[in-house]
Amino acid sequence: GENVEQHPSTLSVQEGDSAVIKCTYSDSASNYFPWYKQELGKRPQLIIDIRSNVGEKKDQRIAVTLNKTAKHFSLHITETQPEDSAVYFCAASIVSGGGADGLTFGKGTHLIIQP
Amino acid sequence: DAMVIQNPRYQVTQFGKPVTLSCSQTLNHNVMYWYQQKSSQAPKLLFHYYDKDFNNEADTPDNFQSRRPNTSFCFLDIRSPGLGDAAMYLCATSGYSQETQYFGPGTRLLVL
Numbered sequence: 001g002e003n004v005e006q007h008p009s010t011l012s013v014q015e016g017d018s019a020v021i022k023c024t025y026s027d028s029a030s031n032y033f034p035w036y037k038q039e040l041g042k043r044p045q046l047i048i049d050i051r052s053n054v055g056e057k058k059d060q061r062i063a064v065t066l067n068k069t070a071k072h073f074s075l076h077i078t079e080t081q082p083e084d085s086a087v088y089f090c091a092a093s094i095v096s097g098g099g100a101d102g103l104t105f106g107k108g109t110h111l112i113i114q115p
Numbered sequence: 116d117a118m119v120i121q122n123p124r125y126q127v128t129q130f131g132k133p134v135t136l137s138c139s140q141t142l143n144h145n146v147m148y149w150y151q152q153k154s155s156q157a158p159k160l161l162f163h164y165y166d167k168d169f170n171n172e173a174d175t176p177d178n179f180q181s182r183r184p185n186t187s188f189c190f191l192d193i194r195s196p197g198l199g200d201a202a203m204y205l206c207a208t209s210g211y212s213q214e215t216q217y218f219g220p221g222t223r224l225l226v227l
Binding site for chain 2: 001032034042043044045046049051089093095096097098099100101102103104105106107108
C-alpha cells in the first residue's frame with residue numbers, strides 16, 4: 001500500500017517568513033495530493049491540493065509543487081501569520097472515475113509562527 | 116447548508132461495551148470514509164464505501180465494523196472497545212469522479 005513520509009515534524013518560523021513542508025510518497029499510482037490544516041480538537045481542513053498532471057498550484061500565500069518522477073511534493077506558505085500556526089498534513093490517494101480511494105496521510109508537521 | 120454530520124460529538128463507553136458512531140451527509144456523495152485519529156497522530160483510514168461496495172483496509176481490526184443502509188448514512192460499530200480505541204473518529208465523503216473529501220466534525224470516543 002501507499003506510504004507517505006513528511007518532514008519536518010516541527011517547524012518554527014518568524015512571522016512574515018516562509019515555511020516549507022516536504023512529503024514523499026511510494027505508490028506511483030497515486031494521482032491526488034491534498035494538504036490539510038488541523039487546529040487542536042477540530043476537523044482537518046483542506047487548504048490546497050494538486051493532481052498528478054499539474055506541477056504547481058498557487059492560492060494566495062499558499063503553493064504546492066509536485067515532482068512525479070521523484071515522488072515528492074511540497075507545501076510553501078509565504079508571509080506567515082500567527083493564524084497559520086497549526087498541524088499540517090500531506091496526503092496521497094488514487095482518484096478514478098468512481099471516486100477517490102481513502103487518503104494516506106503523512107505524520108504531520110506542527111507549524112509554529114513566532115511573533 | 117450541505118454538510119457532513121457526526122453524532123454524537125463526544126461518546127463515553129465502557130471497556131468491552133459495544134458502541135456505534137453515526138455519520139450522515141446531505142451532499143449526496145457516493146463515497147463515504149471512516150478515519151481513526153489518535154492523539155498527536157495522523158488520521159488513519161479504517162474503511163470506505165463506494166456506494167454500497169465496502170472496502171476494508173488490510174490492517175483494520177475485526178473489532179471495527181461498518182454499515183451503510185443508504186446513501187446518506189454510515190455507521191461505525193466497535194464491537195468490544197479497548198482502551199487503545201480511544202480516539203477521534205472522522206467521517207468524510209466525496210463525489211463521483213471527485214477528489215475532494217469533506218470531513219465531518221468528528222466524534223471523540225473515550226473508553227473507561
